[in-house]
Amino acid sequence: xxxxxxxxxxxxxxxxxxxxxxxxxxxxxxxxxxxxxxxxxxxxxxxxxxxxxxxxxxxxxxxxxxxxxxxxxxxxxxxxxxxxxxxxxxxxxxxxxxxxxxxxxxxxxxxxxxxxxxxxxxxxxxxxxxxxxxxxxxxxxxxxxxxxxxxxxxxxxxxxxxxxxxxxxxxxxxxxxxxxxxxxxxxxxxxxxxxxxxxxxxxxxxxxxxxxxxxxxxxxxxxxxxxxxxxxxxxxxxxxxxxxxxxxxxxxxxxxxxxxxxxxxxxxxxxxxxxxxxxxxxxxxxxxxxxxxxxxxxxxxxxxxxxxxxxxxxxxxxxxxxxxxxxxxxxxxxxxxxxxxxxxxxxxxxxxxxxxxxxxxxxxxxxxxxx
Amino acid sequence: xxxxxxxxxxxxxxxxxxxxxxxxxxxxxxxxxxxxxxxxxxxxxxxxxxxxxxxxxxxxxxxxxxxxxxxxxxxxxx
Numbered sequence: 257x258x259x260x261x262x263x264x265x266x267x268x269x270x271x272x273x274x275x276x277x278x279x280x281x282x283x284x285x286x287x288x289x290x291x292x293x294x295x296x297x298x299x300x301x302x303x304x305x306x307x308x309x310x311x312x313x314x315x316x317x318x319x320x321x322x323x324x325x326x327x328x329x330x331x332x333x334x335x336x337x338x339x340x341x342x343x344x345x346x347x348x349x350x351x352x353x354x355x356x357x358x359x360x361x362x363x364x365x366x367x368x369x370x371x372x373x374x375x376x377x378x379x380x381x382x383x384x385x386x387x388x389x390x391x392x393x394x395x396x397x398x399x400x401x402x403x404x405x406x407x408x409x410x411x412x413x414x415x416x417x418x419x420x421x422x423x424x425x426x427x428x429x430x431x432x433x434x435x436x437x438x439x440x441x442x443x444x445x446x447x448x449x450x451x452x453x454x455x456x457x458x459x460x461x462x463x464x465x466x467x468x469x470x471x472x473x474x475x476x477x478x479x480x481x482x483x484x485x486x487x488x489x490x491x492x493x494x495x496x497x498x499x500x501x502x503x504x505x506x507x508x509x510x511x512x513x514x515x516x517x518x519x520x521x522x523x524x525x526x527x528x529x530x531x532x533x534x535x536x537x538x539x540x541x542x543x544x545x546x547x548x549x550x551x552x553x554x555x556x557x558x559x560x561x562x563x564x565x566x567x568x569x570x571x572x573x574x575x576x577x578x579x580x581x582x583x584x585x586x587x588x589x590x591x592x593x594x595x596x597x598x599x600x601x602x603x604x605x606x607x608x609x610x611x612x613x614x615x616x617x618x619x620x621x622x623x624x625x626x627x
Numbered sequence: 628x629x630x631x632x633x634x635x636x637x638x639x640x641x642x643x644x645x646x647x648x649x650x651x652x653x654x655x656x657x658x659x660x661x662x663x664x665x666x667x668x669x670x671x672x673x674x675x676x677x678x679x680x681x682x683x684x685x686x687x688x689x690x691x692x693x694x695x696x697x698x699x700x701x702x703x704x705x
Contacts, residue, residue: 315666315700316654335653358659 260582261326261624262590263307264598265294268616270309272297272327275611279588279602282611288330289321296577297327298364299624303371308390310361310376318360320376320390333390337361337378340397346380347409356380356400363577365420377417381408381434383446396446399432404451404468411435411471411490418576419472424479431485431500436471439487441500452500456489473516474576478525486528486555488518488576493530495555506555511542517579521604522587526554529581529589529605531574540571548591550605564608565599572597577620584625592618628692635690637669638681655698670697 262273269287288294292311300306307323309330318337321330343356359379367373372389382400384393399405408415416435423429430446433439438453456470463469471490478484487494487503492513494503507513512532521527528551534542541547545568548561572595582588589605592598596615601608629643638661645652652658655667662681663669669676672686672694688694 315664317657317664318653319650332650336658338659 258584259626260584260588261299261304261626262580262598262600262611263297263299263327263620263622263624264592264615264618265297265309265577265620266592266596266616266618267293270294270297270311270327271612271615273598273611277584279582279584279600280609284612285327287616288327289319292319293360294619295360296363296620296622298366298622299326300366300371300374301368302366304624304626306366306371306389308364308366308374310364312360318358320361320364320393322390334386334392337376337384337393338395339382339400340395341401343400344406346405346415347407349410351409353406356382359414362416362418363420365422368422368424375420375422375430377420377432379414379416380410381415381417381437383417383420383430383432385446398442398447399440399449402440402449404437407468408434408437409469419475421475421477421485423482425482429482429499431475431477433472433475433487435473436469436490438468438470439472439475439485439500452496453503454501455496455503456487456494457492457505458490460490474518476518476520476528478520481525484525484554486518486520488515488530490514490536493518493528493555506551508551508556508558510549510558511547511560515574516576517574517591519579519581519589522581522583523585524552524587527552527604528555529579530558531579531591533573539573544569544571546570546572546593548589548601548605548608561601561605561608563606564601570595575619577622578618580621580623582623582625588623590621590623592621594618631690633690634684636682636684637663637676637679637696640685640696641681666701668699668701670699671695 258277264271269290271286275282295310297309305326309321311319345353348354363377365375376384383396419433421431428445458470473488476486483499485496493507495506515533546565549558572593579591587604589601594617598611
């Protein structure tokens with residue numbers, strides 16, 4: 257019987273939520289690493305029992321945890337993330353030079369083919385990789401050193417590399433995104449990189465159409481169309497049909513086009529999901545109504561999904577890595593809030609129900625489809 | 628309890644501690660700088676030694692094992 261395993265990272269621990277294919281009754285395990293910030297938990301497509309978690313705290317720094325039994329037990333692996341060579345400087349919020357300094361791992365992206373290979377997106381923004389199950393990590397310095405790095409600035413949450421998209425068939429191609437530098441692409445496995453921000457317009461930066469400096473919140477891709485990318489930016493929902501060479505706005509009739517998450521239906525590459533947030537200074541849903549918006553046309557035309565979601569007095573946020581989809585039929589959609597709820601839809605968003613209501617603030621949600 | 632040859636310094640203590648418990652690498656001292664993490668404090672014999680040089684000798688009572696070196700997370704809230 258098929259099932260799902262939802263991996264939830266929160267400000268005070270990790271939780272593992274499991275259910276069968278009906279996705280109506282859930283078992284909740286956790287908190288794992290209680291008291292620690294768990295920025296991300298993700299499973300390996302090559303071995304679904306192999307999970308990796310980014311565990312950090314302001315006191316004791318970064319740990320990487322690995323499970324080989326689907327999250328029942330964990331062991332710490334390597335936590336040494338050291339920039340290669342002389343790290344140099346990026347810009348600080350006030351435009352002054354600031355030395356590159358490792359803070360935490362924001363996102364872990366396991367290889368689809370090797371359970372011991374994982375990419376890590378970190379703050380201050382760079383990309384690392386392990387080939388030995390997390391014991392050791394090496395920077396891919398070509399990104400930080402490709403030329404524009406000295407002009408990167410942090411977003412409000414820090415200068416984080418939060419999105420890593422691995423091409424499903426071309427191991428040389430990787431897309432990443434950084435707040436607040438923008439999106440980048442490599443075609444040689446990380447040796448060289450280029451900014452892919454043409455078409456992005458950010459009114460808040462000195463040159464609204466700059467090559468770098470855009471606050472990209474999240475990028476999503478469907479594996480059947482790896483040249484088609486969808487982006488939730490700091491204002492604007494964007495789409496690229498040419499692997500990021502150019503972007504166009506597809507915000508359409510959204511009530512607001514500010515937000516953090518964006519994701520794609522597992523079986524319908526033109527069906528997208530976002531959670532509109534009121535504004536960059538008011539990180540909660542418009543009108544106190546928590547609404548997921550779905551487009552079945554690849555953007556521009558959006559419909560509100562509200563059945564089962566609070567429609568009054570709701571002022572939570574949904575952070576950039578806190579939405580995921582499963583591969584069951586019908587596609588399941590999941591998202592977590594800063595209020596500690598994890599909502600699930602077993603019918604592609606038509607109806608919703610909370611799996612849990614009272615977790616610590618949710619930082620990330622991933623889901624594994626288990627056979 | 629760690630057995631160390633003199634001089635017993637913060638650096639010597641944490642080199643030995645991390646050698647015995649590798650999971651502590653990076654948790655007390657930053658990986659890159661090898662300096663005390665900002666929200667971690669060192670106390671011994673009723674005194675705050677957080678800002679001492681890592682190569683300064685620790686109090687004799689710590690070196691002899693009579694007193695511990697305390698590694699404490701700062702009370703910084705959150």
